[in-house]
Amino acid sequence: MLKYLAKRFLTLIPVLLGVTFITFILMDIAPGDPAEIMLSRRDIEVTPENLERAREALGLGEPLPVRYLSWLQGVIQGNLGTSFTTGEPVSREIISRLPATIELAAGGLAVMFILALPLGTAAALLRGTFGDHLGRLTALVGASIPSFYLGLLLITYIAVPTQWIPVMGRGEGLIGLVLPSITLGFGLAATYARLLRANLLEVLQLDFIRSARSRGLKETVIIGNYALRNALIPVVTLLGITMGHLLGGTVVIERIFAWPGVGRLAVDAIFDRNYPVIQGYVLLMGVAFVFLNLLIDISYRFLDPRVKMEEGEGQTG
Amino acid sequence: MKEGRCLALIGESGAGKSITALSLLRIVPPPGKITGGEVILDNRDLLKLGKEEMRLVRGEELALVFQDSLSTFNPVRTVGGHICETINAHRRLPNGQAKEMALEKMADLGLPAGRVFRSFPFQLSGGMRQRAALAMALCLHPRILITDEATTSLDVTLQAQVLHYLKKHLEDCCMSILFITHDLAAAAAVADQVAVIYAGRIVEKGQLKKVFKQPLHPYTQALLRSHPSFCPGTLKPIQGSPPDLALLPEGCSFYPRCPEAAGICLSRVPEMLEVDSGRQVACHLVKSAILTKGEIAAS
Known part of the structure; x- marks a missing residue:
C-alpha cells in the first residue's frame, strides 16, 4: 500500500511539470500584454519607456525558458510569486479564496447526493412507470437548464421575496451557502441520477440479485447491500472528475452569487494577464485532480474487493 | 414430492427445468410470468401467499442452489457475509451464532470453513464456491432443496462426495430434494423418483429404477x-x-x-x-x- 502511494505521488511530478509548462507557453502566445494592462489600470501613460520599466518589474524581460525555470525554482522553495495586480503573494491569494470554493463544492455535492441517490434508485425500481418518466423528465430539465438561469430564478423567487437568505456573498454562517449549493447540486444531480439509474438497472438484472431473492433476503437488503453497492462503483469514478472541476471553482455560479471563490480569481487573472496567479491556479488544479483521483482509486478498494492495488495483494486462495 | 425423498427432474437444455425451479420460488425474471397453476407445499398454495409470506418461504422452506456459483454470490461481499445474511433474514439470532452455523455446515461439506468464511467469492475455486453455495442453502434446514444443475460443474470425485452428502442429509433431516439435471448418471445416484420434462411439460414420471429400466415415453x-x-x-x-x-x-x-x-x-x-x-x-x-x-x- 505504501509503495503504491509513493508510486502514485511520483506520477504527480511529470503531470505538474507538463501542465504548468504548457500554460506558460499558452500565456506567452496569447495576445495582450500584462505590462500594458497594468499601466492602464494604474492610469499611467503607456509609453515605450514605461512599458519597458513595467516589464522589468514584472520579470518579463527574460526569455521564456529562463522565466519558467526561475518560476519552478520559486515553487520548489514554496514561493508562487506575487500577483501582478495586487502585489500580494499568489499563495496567500489562492488560500484566501479556497475555503469558499471548498464550501461551495461540498454544499453542491451534498445537494447532489440528497437528490440523486433517492431519485436514481427510485427511477430504477419504478422502471417504466409514471414516476420513472417523471423523474427522467426532471433529470432532463435539470441537466439542460443553465446554472445562471436557475441561479437567477432562485434569487428572484426565493431569496428576494422571503429575505431569509442573503442574495449575494457568503453571509453569516452557512446560510449564504444554500442557494449556490442548490444551483450547483441540481445540475449535477441530474447527471448522477441518470447514471445511477442506468447502473442500477444493469446490476438488478444480474444473477446474484436473483440468487439473493431466492434466499428470502428482504428487498431493502437486496437493494442496499447488493444492488446499490455494485451500482455505485462507476458513480464514484465520475465523482473524482466532478470534484476536480468543483475545486477549480464554478465560475458562473460564483459570478451570480458574488461568491469569492477560486474560479473568479482565475477568470479575473486571465483577463488581467496576471501570469503568476494563473500559474498558481493551474498548479493547484493539477494537484487537486491527481490527488482526488488517487483518493477515488483507493476508495475502489473498499467498494470492490476485486480491485487490486499491487501484485500479490488481495488474492488469498 | 414426499418427505425424505429425492425427485430428479431431467430433460435436455431448454426443456424448462430451470424455469420450473424459479417458478416454484416465484422469482421468474420479467417478462416471464406465472399465468396459472398451483404450487402446493403442506396444503398451502405458494402462488397465493403475500409478498412477505413468500419471502419467508424462500430460503427457509424452499432453498435453491444455482448452476453457476459465481453468479450466486454478490462479488463484493464475503461468503460468510452471505450465509449470515441469509440466516438473519429468517431468524433472529444472537451475535456469532449464525457464524457458527455457517462454519459447521461448511465443514460438513469438506471446506476449510474459516478461510472460506472470510473469502470473497472470486478468491475461491469453482468447486469450493459451489459447495459454499450448497452450505448456504442447507444452513436453514429447508424442507425442500432445489438443486439446479448444482453438481454439474464439480469434478467427478467432488460430485460423488457432494451427492453422498446430500443423500445422507436427505435421510437425517427429513428434507426432500428436487434434483434438476441433465446428467442422468447423477440423477440415478441420488434420486428415487424421476420426472422427465420436455418443452415445459412433464411427459413421464415414476420410480427412477422403473423408468430408467423400462422407459415408456x-x-x-x-x-x-x-x-x-x-x-x-x-x-x-x-x-x-x-x-x-x-x-x-x-x-x-x-x-x-x-x-x-x-x-x-x-x-x-x-x-x-x-x-x-x-x-x-x-x-x-x-x-x-x-x-x-x-x-x-x-x-
Whole structure:
C-alpha cells in the first residue's frame, strides 16, 4: 500500500511539470500584454519607456525558458510569486479564496447526493412507470437548464421575496451557502441520477440479485447491500472528475452569487494577464485532480474487493 | 414430492427445468410470468401467499442452489457475509451464532470453513464456491432443496462426495430434494423418483429404477439412448432440437422429433395417464397400447 502511494505521488511530478509548462507557453502566445494592462489600470501613460520599466518589474524581460525555470525554482522553495495586480503573494491569494470554493463544492455535492441517490434508485425500481418518466423528465430539465438561469430564478423567487437568505456573498454562517449549493447540486444531480439509474438497472438484472431473492433476503437488503453497492462503483469514478472541476471553482455560479471563490480569481487573472496567479491556479488544479483521483482509486478498494492495488495483494486462495 | 425423498427432474437444455425451479420460488425474471397453476407445499398454495409470506418461504422452506456459483454470490461481499445474511433474514439470532452455523455446515461439506468464511467469492475455486453455495442453502434446514444443475460443474470425485452428502442429509433431516439435471448418471445416484420434462411439460414420471429400466415415453427412450451408461457402444442422439416454447407445435410437442409419431399426435396434446401406481406417462401411443392390451385381456 505504501509503495503504491509513493508510486502514485511520483506520477504527480511529470503531470505538474507538463501542465504548468504548457500554460506558460499558452500565456506567452496569447495576445495582450500584462505590462500594458497594468499601466492602464494604474492610469499611467503607456509609453515605450514605461512599458519597458513595467516589464522589468514584472520579470518579463527574460526569455521564456529562463522565466519558467526561475518560476519552478520559486515553487520548489514554496514561493508562487506575487500577483501582478495586487502585489500580494499568489499563495496567500489562492488560500484566501479556497475555503469558499471548498464550501461551495461540498454544499453542491451534498445537494447532489440528497437528490440523486433517492431519485436514481427510485427511477430504477419504478422502471417504466409514471414516476420513472417523471423523474427522467426532471433529470432532463435539470441537466439542460443553465446554472445562471436557475441561479437567477432562485434569487428572484426565493431569496428576494422571503429575505431569509442573503442574495449575494457568503453571509453569516452557512446560510449564504444554500442557494449556490442548490444551483450547483441540481445540475449535477441530474447527471448522477441518470447514471445511477442506468447502473442500477444493469446490476438488478444480474444473477446474484436473483440468487439473493431466492434466499428470502428482504428487498431493502437486496437493494442496499447488493444492488446499490455494485451500482455505485462507476458513480464514484465520475465523482473524482466532478470534484476536480468543483475545486477549480464554478465560475458562473460564483459570478451570480458574488461568491469569492477560486474560479473568479482565475477568470479575473486571465483577463488581467496576471501570469503568476494563473500559474498558481493551474498548479493547484493539477494537484487537486491527481490527488482526488488517487483518493477515488483507493476508495475502489473498499467498494470492490476485486480491485487490486499491487501484485500479490488481495488474492488469498 | 414426499418427505425424505429425492425427485430428479431431467430433460435436455431448454426443456424448462430451470424455469420450473424459479417458478416454484416465484422469482421468474420479467417478462416471464406465472399465468396459472398451483404450487402446493403442506396444503398451502405458494402462488397465493403475500409478498412477505413468500419471502419467508424462500430460503427457509424452499432453498435453491444455482448452476453457476459465481453468479450466486454478490462479488463484493464475503461468503460468510452471505450465509449470515441469509440466516438473519429468517431468524433472529444472537451475535456469532449464525457464524457458527455457517462454519459447521461448511465443514460438513469438506471446506476449510474459516478461510472460506472470510473469502470473497472470486478468491475461491469453482468447486469450493459451489459447495459454499450448497452450505448456504442447507444452513436453514429447508424442507425442500432445489438443486439446479448444482453438481454439474464439480469434478467427478467432488460430485460423488457432494451427492453422498446430500443423500445422507436427505435421510437425517427429513428434507426432500428436487434434483434438476441433465446428467442422468447423477440423477440415478441420488434420486428415487424421476420426472422427465420436455418443452415445459412433464411427459413421464415414476420410480427412477422403473423408468430408467423400462422407459415408456418415446422421449424418455430417446434420452436414455443418448447416454453411454444406458446404451453402451451405440449412442443415438435425438435428432433436431427442442422447440421454441413460444411456438409450440399443435398436439404433442415432441411429435416433430418422435420416431413413432402417428396421426393423433399432430392434433391433440396427450394427457397424463396413470399406467402403474405412481407411474404416469403422457403419450397417445402408450395410451393406445395399454387400451388394446386391456381389450385383449377383457375378451
